[in-house]
Amino acid sequence: MIHSLFLINCSGDIFLEKHWKSVVSQSVCDYFFEAQEKAADVENVPPVISTPHHYLISIYRDKLFFVSVIQTEVPPLFVIEFLHRVADTFQDYFGSSNVGDTLPTGQLSNIPWRRAGVKYTNNEAYFDVIEEIDAIIDKSGSTVFAEIQGVIDACIKLSGMPDLSLSFMNPRLLDDVSFHPCIRFKRWESERVLSFIPPDGNFRLISYRVSSQNLVAIPVYVKHNISFKENSSCGRFDITIGPKQNMGKTIEGITVTVHMPKVVLNMNLTPTQGSYTFDPVTKVLTWDVGKITPQKLPSLKGLVNLQSGAPKPEENPSLNIQFKIQQLAISGLKVNRLDMYGEKYKPFKGVKYVTKAGKFQVRT
């Protein structure tokens, strides 16, 4: 299992270490730095590194590397998953601005995931149904691959030991589901009802995939015309975004991110709406579009300056698109009702639906 843990920031300082068995010298991290150098890009640092005496398993989260030192065979996912939980805990703890003076104490609760003696004056239970569309759209605008991934995040502030059951109008939509440990698996198997005693506070209740038989409605389309002229130091860039089937809901929070080819020096563009930035170092173009109004479709047009003399880029860059549609779960999933047992008070209940773009890529 994990022998030691080192936390390394993006400038390569080891700023925290913890040893569970004997102390392992910081120098073991040199192997990690070596691999990091070789990888060039943080994303490509191999998560598992073998060194003469140890194995290093690392994760990269929020510009920090969590490097664990392993001495014997262990399922790597075990370590990776654990490190991510550690990172989650840090995020949770430091994320809230008021870091308390007394150290947090745990307690042995009857239900491992819920602390005892919870009390609220306002009892509330909120559920966010968040669906993300993962898609690859090809040059011609047809869908290469599309899939809906959803999660239900809950924020439960209920006193005592409430026992909740959440049912759906159309549970059959959920093809593949993974559960928070609080959910009674058998109930779901037999009745398709989520029955659970919730943890206190924010947590992810389930994540699911919508069965692939259902066609995925793609809410936006992109018209694009990107071209680089041969033997010339400029190219044209022209993209327009429009709503496809918006089901009466506005599409908002649209952002387009493009990783331009290395030969691009600068871009001279005019957006009809929103604002754009181009970082000449990373070659990333970001266009913050905002909302789509169907009357006037947003577009971004202009010229691309290329490094003179360099060959024109082989391929047009892909467009990564972000958007958000409030009050809509694109799969059509609907919560039917939420019942509470075990406590007497009437809680305030709320369900919110949001659809977002996940890994949404348009090839050009």
Add this chain to the structure above:
Amino acid sequence: MSSNSFAYNEQSGGGEATELGQEATSTITISPSGAFGLFSSDLKKNEDLKQMLESNKDSAKLDAMKRIVGMIAKGKNASELFPAVVKNVASKNIEIKKLVYVYLVRYAEEQQDLALLSISTFQRALKDPNQLIRASALRVLSSIRVPIIVPIMMLAIKEASADLSPYVRKNAAHAIQKLYSLDPEQKEMLIEVIEKLLKDKSTLVAGSVVMAFEEVCPDRIDLIHKNYRKLCNLLVDVEEWGQVVIIHMLTRYARTQFVSPWKEDDGLEDNEKNFYESDDEQKEKTDKRKKTYAMDPDHRLLIRNTKPLLQSRNAAVVMAVAQLYWHIAPKSETGIISKSLVRLLRSNREVQYIVLQNIATMSIQRKGMFEPYLKSFYVRSTDPTMIKTLKLEILTNLANEANISTLLREFQTYVKSQDKQFAAATIQTIGRCATNISEVTDTCLNGLVCLLSNRDEIVVAESVVVIKKLLQMQPAQHGEIIKHMAKLLDSITVPVARASILWLIGENCERVPKIAPDVLRKMAKSFTSEDDLVKLQILNLGAKLYLTNSKQTKLLTQYILNLGKYDQNYDIRDRTRFIRQLIVPNEKSGALSKYAKKIFLAQKPAPLLESPFKDRDHFQLGTLSHTLNTKATGYLELSNWPEVAPDPSVRNVEVIELAKEWTPVGKAKKENSAKKFYSESEEDEDSSDSSSDSESGSGSESGERGESGEEGDSSEDSSSGQESESGSESGVEDERTAKRNSKPKGKSDSEDGEKENEKSKTSDSSNAESSSIEESSSDSESESDSESETESRRVTKEKGKKTKQDRNPLTKDVSLLDLDDFNPVSTPVALPTPALSPSLIADLEGLNLSTSSSVISVTAPVFVPMKTHVLLHRMSGKGLAANYYFPRQPCIFGDKMVSVQITLNNTTDQKIENIHIGGKKLPIGMQMHVFNPIDSLEPEGSITVSMGIDFCDSTQTASFQLCTKDDCFNVNIQPPVGELLLPVAMSEKDFKKEQGMLTGMNETSTVIITAPQNFTSSVILQKVVNVANVGAVPSGQDNIHRFAAKTVHSGSLMLVTVELKEGSTAQLIINTEKTVIGSVLLRELKPVLSQG
């Protein structure tokens, strides 16, 4: 390693983190001064820390400790503070104490003598009444790596392993590994402790002890046998990390104990087909296979019990189950893991990396598994390169004639990627597809040739290399391509590509007779400036041309050989010498030169383009070794399936063997004495199959059961014996202990005995044996079985607690670690609601610090009404009449079933033959255990048979057909609500407590008006028990009557209260979680109580 959110160290871990923030800011402010002299400032800082630690104020000490722990966390040396810190180990302040512990764990190894000063504090804390303090003392003690205290640690571990608190026992399991790493000499003693802890029934302990087992004695597989079934059954309730460890261990176990479920011809084709079949079809297949191969029920148990964990939120658990299925499940069942693995691809890049690696290995052997998810492996431009290449690898493995055109189109996009490393990998991939799928070889080759004119050199070079391999495989005429490539030599600079072209021209020099010598000429010119790799190929080309076309190239070759002779690289000089000797004839050259042409221009076998994951499958999936593709330290080989399974009876827990003596069926023994008790387990297997069925679309279980009953007359007796055995296990066991001297009985006897059994249960439920057999009993029953286990455990716990409390006052004064902020939790467990599976409740019960815990156990019915209901009237049954009544006994066929007795009468003057139950129309979830067919019923004869129906705690009708040899009659049983209950005994106090928890929506009440004479307690009792199978609760007040029962199916409590008011009114209150039955019962009771 452990996931205790409440662990001590972890808390202070949080503390370190807090500190970290503060430290970070302080370093920023200090750094300017630090520039003068790092050492002096450090020393000074430590001086003031010492002073703070000496101070009288806790706040100063706390500040100092925070800073010191901060130093430790940052890896700075704080060892010189040891004497000052260790003094505070006995501090009354809990915050200080926690931080001192953190410090001790870090530096005790370096300052052993001083560390010993603190040991006595921990020894005292090990006896603390608070379980949290005992546990944390053990944790710190075992983390202090001082060899002198090994005996003390050993003793502490031994004691803790027998602690009443499962939490302390869990920590004992953790300490085992620590002690073992400190002193491996202790192995034998530690194994003893492990053996003891493996028997522990707590879900809290299971994961930790298996971890200790894996670390200390993974080869002692014999320790697992007796705990195997228990571990399988507990698995779902163990915490996530424990699940991973247990699943990996059980995978290894299964491979040593069971025979292979893979049939020889169960190859790729078969499997591919299966993948598209529905579960039912698969089932049929497996059934067919069973004729030749019967899976050990324990093998099946493991496969079945791990399945729900595929839906865990923890990627490690999902992967663990996936590898278990891959390594031990029948190939037709492995398909279900792909969906879950694909789901994990949405996770972090690290998780993706590992999962993709494993999928890559799997997809080589079984394309079919992942083919439906082909598009999930499409590459996004934003993926990191390592993910992209892995996805590409999988896509290549999945490529076949059907999808290759789609894939090639996809590859075209990838080739153009800005990530050139990835583009190059794609070209390799296209090459592999071209060789694997002959239909597209030409298409791929053309595509690759097009890439030769690509602007990017890496792409061109990679294409050249791949084309070279392809052409080698296809010795057909490809002169044009070779010519094209020869031209590339002028422009391309990548050495591998140049070398490849040269080799290709040399190999085909007779096909391009004009070009080859010219190429050699050009190369001779640039020889000195070429890369070594290219030089070697120039030499080869020269040699080949010399042999085929010596007229034109003799001089050129000699020139090149001369250049090579004086090259700086010895490889090239060697090669030159070798070639010269072979091809240039002289007197010294022996016979070999005659064969020079054969040597150089031999037909060379085409290279195999293989997946780099091809050889990984000999590592267990999901392991570190698999990821690294080398054996990691401590990797445990997965053994091959044994040819013959080792004796399966080793997994039987003793109690079962004893039960055997009692079992009325000697026949089972005769039939297969070798299998011993396994006749039962076969039954077990049947039900296991059907229950896995019922997971998807329930209701089929009873059908299969029925079939097994009908199988044949000869086996009828023994099979019924088996059934009653497996169905009523828990009951039977208790009974056995109650009347150890019981005489051999028939089946009906066991029902008689049931009553006594009930009594014995209440009086003697602390019987430990009864719970251990329940562990091993299977599936559908297991839940309710272990519920009764819970009950018995509770009693034990209760007893234990009492003795503990007796001791507490004595030890109070030495509780140095008075952790005042560990609130003793006193919220009682909300009864065996389905919320927690019973075994978990058992744990929690142990954790509960409050002294009160309720005792709820089923009792014998107060009254059994003899009222019979008509099932089939003789008129409509053509002379066959059937009546049924509810004997109010726990059902012997299943703990969730209501037992029903049916009396059949033959009113005709002829024999009625083959009376059995035919088609069933049951609402979803409802199950039925039918009686065995009756061969014949004499005229005027009558026979009584028992059935069990699981009504799922509802009053829905069970419809089925009662059939004779000639006819089928549709009949219904609708249970009165009162029969869906089993009476329980509980004290008034418990009743009130439970009632307190079942308020609000769970409470219904009504007012009854009737004459006062009806309000005597005997009348009320009689009236209530007539309607419902409830037990009376002793009451301290005359005007309140209480009755308690639990529902048969879910075991939910049903509390009935009749409170007499002034005048002739009474209040009837029913508290239950099952509000529907509660209100129905209220409706039924009201008129009965109101009657005169």
